[in-house]
Each structure stands twice: as C-alpha cells, then as structure tokens.
Amino acid sequence: MNADATIVVIGGSSGIGLAVARRSLADGAAVVIAGRSQHRLDAARAELARAEPARAGLARTGADAGRLSAYPADIGDLAQVTRLFERVGTLSRLPAGRLGRPGDIANAVAFLIADDFVTGTVLHAEGAQILV
Numbered sequence: 001m002n003a004d005a006t007i008v009v010i011g012g013s014s015g016i017g018l019a020v021a022r023r024s025l026a027d028g029a030a031v032v033i034a035g036r037s038q039h040r041l042d043a044a045r046a047e048l049a050r051a052e053p054a055r056a057g058l059a060r061t062g063a064d065a066g067r068l069s070a071y072p073a074d075i076g077d078l079a080q081v082t083r084l085f086e087r088v089g090t091l092s093r094l095p096a097g098r099l100g101r102p103g104d105i106a107n108a109v110a111f112l113i114a115d116d117f118v119t120g121t122v123l124h125a126e127g128a129q130i131l132v
C-alpha cells in the first residue's frame with residue numbers, strides 16, 4: 001500500500017469496516033473511520049488503538065494526532081459526507097473537486113441506454129480520478 005494513502009472507511013466502527021480499518025492501519029495507511037454513532041466510533045477507536053498502538057498513534061499522544069481519526073457522518077446525508085471529505089482533505093484531490101450528484105449518474109444512464117454505436121456496461125463515476 002502507498003505510504004501516503006488515506007483510507008476513509010464509512011462504516012468503520014464495526015464489523016467488516018472495522019476489519020478494513022485495522023488491516024489498513026497495519027499496512028501503514030492513515031485511516032479515517034466514520035459512522036453515525038459517536039459512541040461506536042469512540043469504542044472502535046479505542047479498539048484500534050489497542051490492536052495497532054504504534055500505527056494508530058493514540059497510545060503515544062492520547063489525541064487525534066496519529067494516523068487514525070474518526071468523524072461522525074451518515075452516508076445517506078450528502079452534506080455530512082461532503083463535510084467528512086472536506087475535513088479529511090481528499091475532496092480537493094478529485095479533478096471534479098466535488099462528490100457525485102444524481103444528475104451525474106443520470107448522464108451515465110443516458111449514455112448506457114443510447115441507441116448508438118458506442119456502448120458499455122462499466123462506467124467509472126468517480127469525479128474524473130481515472131484521468132489523473
């Protein structure tokens with residue numbers, strides 16, 4: 001894994017997401033976990049700090065200064081998800097500079113159902129990241 005990687009795990013306070021966060025920390029990435037419940041985030045952060053104390057940085061600093069941070073966000077709320085990625089600082093790295101909107105997907109659907117020569121079944125709706 002790229003040492004500069006920042007892995008944002010929405011749903012990282014439990015189950016599969018927590019396992020992804022733990023593995024990513026062990027592999028050297030900076031990890032941001034997000035979920036709706038602050039209580040669950042706090043518990044997950046403590047668990048990750050116990051499992052990966054050197055990587056998480058929490059055992060040394062007792063603060064958010066390590067490679068692990070946690071922010072509350074509901075993935076069903078675009079404003080909260082936008083705020084999350086603004087805080088993490090990754091939104092500005094997208095060439096489009098923003099998250100996707102429903103109209104972006106409508107454009108992709110219009111392409112897929114067009115009666116034209118060029119067709120496709122896989123489109124990357126990811127803010128033009130694939131171009132850089």
Ligand SMILES: NC(=O)c1ccc[n+]([C@@H]2O[C@H](COP(=O)([O-])OP(=O)(O)OC[C@H]3O[C@@H](n4cnc5c(N)ncnc54)[C@H](OP(=O)(O)O)[C@@H]3O)[C@@H](O)[C@H]2O)c1
Nearest residue numbers: 010011012013014015016017035036037040073074075076
């Ligand atoms: N296909 C399969 O074989 C298979 C196997 C296992 C699991 N799954 C599915 O995979 C998913 C994850 O399973 P899991 O066992 O890891 O579940 P889990 O332990 O319940 O974890 C769900 C995580 O997502 C977060 N979350 C839920 N709703 C959210 C929302 N609206 N916004 C942000 N975060 C949200 C939860 O935190 P908060 O509640 O605090 O938000 C929690 O961190 C589930 O949908 C499950 O059904 C599929």
